Amino acid sequence: MSIDRVILFIGPPGSGKGTLSQKCVQKLGWQQISTGDLCRRHIAKQTEIGKSIDFAIKSGKLVSDGLISQMVFDWFRQENIESDVVILDGYPRTVNQAKDFDELADQLGDSAQVIVVKFVIDDTVVVDRLVNRYICKNKSCQQVYSLSAGSKLAPQSDMACDSCGSELIKRKDDNADAIRERLKVYHLHESDLISHYVQAGYEIYEFKSDLPIDQLFTEFAETMGGRAHDSNKK
């Protein structure tokens, strides 16, 4: 399958990049890579890479650019890509990664358009979301829940997944210190990263991501379906 579009999701932690990606996978048949998931897979399998990045992840710091770009390059080389649209969730996060990705995009061929999407949300909303976020422990499910008062994402039964019944757990980096660090790191790189793409002539598709997920998905899918097919650059 040749790739038509690679959509880069740039946004703070907890801005719903993963949830929106999942919707796109389920409803549009697109494919998604999350560099956070690739890292957590290494940690779970206790690979050498996993052992070397465990501390960075737990404390909310970035993994080195070289290691992350290599994971993404390997994914494109090894993965059986079955969709013409691929979402990159959480990559690139730094200008160095963006430069690495520019090289990869060249290798994907002329037909592959790169589309840059930026999510905007208040830090206070992010903190509330992440402090209250629980995920299904079952690796093949990983459904996301919220224990925030009145949230539509609350599980129906106490601390068990509605879909598969497994226990709900917290991610190791969803604690107050790591959340603060992840937000700080995101804001440190965001404007340089966006400038990299603006200077290269890309349009930045911006979405407010404090909307209910179904509404965000509808707006996003309409925008991507309507305009982004035609041209990635202004």
Ligand code: ADP
């Ligand atoms: P979030 O965006 O909510 O922090 P992710 O699951 O996307 O969560 O990422 C979790 C962690 O994985 C990050 O805090 C970082 O340590 C590591 N990581 C993921 N993507 C990158 C990246 N592109 N560059 C460096 N580190 C990354």
